[in-house]
Amino acid sequence: MEQELMTAEEIRQLIEEKRFSELKAYLMETNPADIAEVLNDELSKEQYMMLYRLLPKELAAEVFVDLDTDRQEMLIRAFSDAELKAVLDEMYLDDTVDIIEEMPATVVRRILETCDSRDRKIINTLLKYPKDSAGSIMTPEYICLKADWTVEESFELIRRVAIDKETIYTCYVTDKKRVLIGLVTAKMLLLADRDAIIGDIMEDNVIAVPTAEDQEIVAQMFDKYDFLALPVVDGENRLVGIITVDDVIDVMHDEIEEDFAKMNAIVASEKPYLKTTVFELWKNRMPWLLLLMFTATFTGMIISSFESALAAQAVLTAFIPMLMGTGGNSGSQSSVTIIRGLSVGEVEFSDWLTVVWKEIRVAVLCGVTLAVGTFIKIMLVDNLILQSGITPLVAVVVCLTMCVTVFCAKIIGCVLPILAKKVGFDPAVMASPFITTIVDAVSLIVYFQIASMVLGI
Amino acid sequence: MEQELMTAEEIRQLIEEKRFSELKAYLMETNPADIAEVLNDELSKEQYMMLYRLLPKELAAEVFVDLDTDRQEMLIRAFSDAELKAVLDEMYLDDTVDIIEEMPATVVRRILETCDSRDRKIINTLLKYPKDSAGSIMTPEYICLKADWTVEESFELIRRVAIDKETIYTCYVTDKKRVLIGLVTAKMLLLADRDAIIGDIMEDNVIAVPTAEDQEIVAQMFDKYDFLALPVVDGENRLVGIITVDDVIDVMHDEIEEDFAKMNAIVASEKPYLKTTVFELWKNRMPWLLLLMFTATFTGMIISSFESALAAQAVLTAFIPMLMGTGGNSGSQSSVTIIRGLSVGEVEFSDWLTVVWKEIRVAVLCGVTLAVGTFIKIMLVDNLILQSGITPLVAVVVCLTMCVTVFCAKIIGCVLPILAKKVGFDPAVMASPFITTIVDAVSLIVYFQIASMVLGI
Numbered sequence: 001m002e003q004e005l006m007t008a009e010e011i012r013q014l015i016e017e018k019r020f021s022e023l024k025a026y027l028m029e030t031n032p033a034d035i036a037e038v039l040n041d042e043l044s045k046e047q048y049m050m051l052y053r054l055l056p057k058e059l060a061a062e063v064f065v066d067l068d069t070d071r072q073e074m075l076i077r078a079f080s081d082a083e084l085k086a087v088l089d090e091m092y093l094d095d096t097v098d099i100i101e102e103m104p105a106t107v108v109r110r111i112l113e114t115c116d117s118r119d120r121k122i123i124n125t126l127l128k129y130p131k132d133s134a135g136s137i138m139t140p141e142y143i144c145l146k147a148d149w150t151v152e153e154s155f156e157l158i159r160r161v162a163i164d165k166e167t168i169y170t171c172y173v174t175d176k177k178r179v180l181i182g183l184v185t186a187k188m189l190l191l192a193d194r195d196a197i198i199g200d201i202m203e204d205n206v207i208a209v210p211t212a213e214d215q216e217i218v219a220q221m222f223d224k225y226d227f228l229a230l231p232v233v234d235g236e237n238r239l240v241g242i243i244t245v246d247d248v249i250d251v252m253h254d255e256i257e258e259d260f261a262k263m264n265a266i267v268a269s270e271k272p273y274l275k276t277t278v279f280e281l282w283k284n285r286m287p288w289l290l291l292l293m294f295t296a297t298f299t300g301m302i303i304s305s306f307e308s309a310l311a312a313q314a315v316l317t318a319f320i321p322m323l324m325g326t327g328g329n330s331g332s333q334s335s336v337t338i339i340r341g342l343s344v345g346e347v348e349f350s351d352w353l354t355v356v357w358k359e360i361r362v363a364v365l366c367g368v369t370l371a372v373g374t375f376i377k378i379m380l381v382d383n384l385i386l387q388s389g390i391t392p393l394v395a396v397v398v399c400l401t402m403c404v405t406v407f408c409a410k411i412i413g414c415v416l417p418i419l420a421k422k423v424g425f426d427p428a429v430m431a432s433p434f435i436t437t438i439v440d441a442v443s444l445i446v447y448f449q450i451a452s453m454v455l456g457i
Numbered sequence: 458m459e460q461e462l463m464t465a466e467e468i469r470q471l472i473e474e475k476r477f478s479e480l481k482a483y484l485m486e487t488n489p490a491d492i493a494e495v496l497n498d499e500l501s502k503e504q505y506m507m508l509y510r511l512l513p514k515e516l517a518a519e520v521f522v523d524l525d526t527d528r529q530e531m532l533i534r535a536f537s538d539a540e541l542k543a544v545l546d547e548m549y550l551d552d553t554v555d556i557i558e559e560m561p562a563t564v565v566r567r568i569l570e571t572c573d574s575r576d577r578k579i580i581n582t583l584l585k586y587p588k589d590s591a592g593s594i595m596t597p598e599y600i601c602l603k604a605d606w607t608v609e610e611s612f613e614l615i616r617r618v619a620i621d622k623e624t625i626y627t628c629y630v631t632d633k634k635r636v637l638i639g640l641v642t643a644k645m646l647l648l649a650d651r652d653a654i655i656g657d658i659m660e661d662n663v664i665a666v667p668t669a670e671d672q673e674i675v676a677q678m679f680d681k682y683d684f685l686a687l688p689v690v691d692g693e694n695r696l697v698g699i700i701t702v703d704d705v706i707d708v709m710h711d712e713i714e715e716d717f718a719k720m721n722a723i724v725a726s727e728k729p730y731l732k733t734t735v736f737e738l739w740k741n742r743m744p745w746l747l748l749l750m751f752t753a754t755f756t757g758m759i760i761s762s763f764e765s766a767l768a769a770q771a772v773l774t775a776f777i778p779m780l781m782g783t784g785g786n787s788g789s790q791s792s793v794t795i796i797r798g799l800s801v802g803e804v805e806f807s808d809w810l811t812v813v814w815k816e817i818r819v820a821v822l823c824g825v826t827l828a829v830g831t832f833i834k835i836m837l838v839d840n841l842i843l844q845s846g847i848t849p850l851v852a853v854v855v856c857l858t859m860c861v862t863v864f865c866a867k868i869i870g871c872v873l874p875i876l877a878k879k880v881g882f883d884p885a886v887m888a889s890p891f892i893t894t895i896v897d898a899v900s901l902i903v904y905f906q907i908a909s910m911v912l913g914i
Contacts, residue, residue, distance in 0.1 A: 300778065
């Protein structure tokens, strides 16, 4: 059954010993994604080309699509025109477009010159759709049936064109003007009589998306409806392409990684970590670090303006990290919950009142619990065990601050992402680091105000 | 084509005016996921049952699967035995198992009593697989062919059993002992001659997973190989079930939300935010907040032990939030990058040396950049604009601390998740809040040590 995968080492050895027929036999039995993984990793350029040239045309194209961008570029530059054309002919057009988008201009020119003129036209159209839109991830290679065909006729067409189509399991029905009027699945076709008419058996209530739809919404729809494919239509409801579930999984993957990066003050990049250079990592991480460092000027100013109070009650300083830390954690709990809710469509802008009211109640509960916890901690740990001699009044100041800070943090944490969404920003930016910076300032102001009032300093 | 969705308001009105045939016609044309959305939301129990009973059996079961757990429970309790049996008969067994896992014991008993004995046996087997394993998300309802059948015979079987199978697009071939020996896709069958033998056309190199495989690995395999379905085998390589792509999308969804929660100090829950009660939110958020609050005792102790130094140079206090904040952000950038890399399989434990060496270089670059940035900021903003009168020596202390803190933060941020993975913890817990707490303490120690040395206090 399932065969063992060879390591790059074993493959290198086969190449060096020129045991090509053995190697070819192995490759023919191996999944393209696994071949790509070896090719991405550990071979010299010559071994790499050697191995690639052993692959039969169709498999070669499948492997090519799975390669890293820099490997693809190297191959394209090494290919003869005939080799490049062979790969391009085997590839689905949406994959070609994905590759073109990552290539330098000279390589793009070479690809476009090698395509036949019909493909070139389609590619140019696809390239014009905005990044992250349904149009940019769809493929024009779908199966299109007519309503007056029989099931038998449809099967004939499917058999004839299947090889070039990204999926044959969902077929779309269009009228003379290419307007989408229905769909039939391969299952429906298989279960129907051979002479049934497509128009009679088709599902005529087709869920479709416009070309401009955000790919995140497309991913939500696949999640909700369990589709294998989703049709994409233009402004006149004409079918222009389809999006298949495997492409959507890639989209989900990219969107999630982008969110994780943004929510942790990193400029998002699509490169895997181990392939990213030190300089690129530095470039992705510095902007937010510098910005957040500058904004911390405010917290410094707040502390400076209470310098005399801190001098009078030096013990107050010791609680600053705990208050700021707990405030930041409380705020990021709320913000991440709302950001994710917005991102998967569970929370809408119109829910803002429900969200704020819920967070207010959670904030009160959390604030009070933490204040009580802090009081117990100060009395037991700080005073009893560590003998810090913290006066009850100072403890009250700290606990009151804890309560108010947590409350403010949770409200800020839930309001900012919703506001961001409303004004068209990505709510993900309103996550932990951003919230923490604001909450830091708020907690200090609250702390010093309460300290002034209670301790009279 | 695509029809407008009715609002809950419009549906309520149809029910109240008893326009049932109109309502039924609408429901028949509507996607089950959209019907479930309305049922989840806004109807009274009576309206809810009324609407549900209008649905034909098959559609009713599809809607049922998409409902929220509390709605499902309500329905099961309201169903007659015959109604419950009708729904269970239409449902796929893996969905039944998912529902059973969420229900209280009395409801589970009722479900199991209503199933026929064959289904009950299968359900009980499925329930025994550990949570989050391949076995727990697979379905036993797949299409199984024999190697000596013809394509024609296979199509006959498919037509006969299709209605009960979760997918007909990937069919598996087993020998007499149920050992998995190959697969054919519906596409392969359609393109083959009617009298071709399955054993000749099947793909005999089948990638499968054992029942105990982690569902996260399963999700990674779908992402890598673009499968529509993946077979699950027992210890003797016998086929016991399949996992379909729509179920894997749900798994991805759950795993991601769990990671987001964990990485932000929240106890993960599968309930959507708007359905979670205030008390549940409080319960999910408090444990980590309390724990992190207690651990902040250390930062307090560090500050207390340098009280006299801070009294001598009160200006030092003002930079504490900036140093801790930047340290925390730097550390969480590294940790989230590594956590994600580990989670999607881009980074393995064996890469630890590469990772640490890369992070060391990034850390030096980031540390130096931030130190220089801080120096410029202190000179321009604090001294020139705000007239804070910070001495060059203090500025040097702050900048040196910045450099060392960022360096330590990045190393801690990359090492902890890798270590966690090695000892079998979930690396996600080593994210922002946890790292921040450690980095807070580290940055304070570094700060005061450098201050003592440079300023001689």
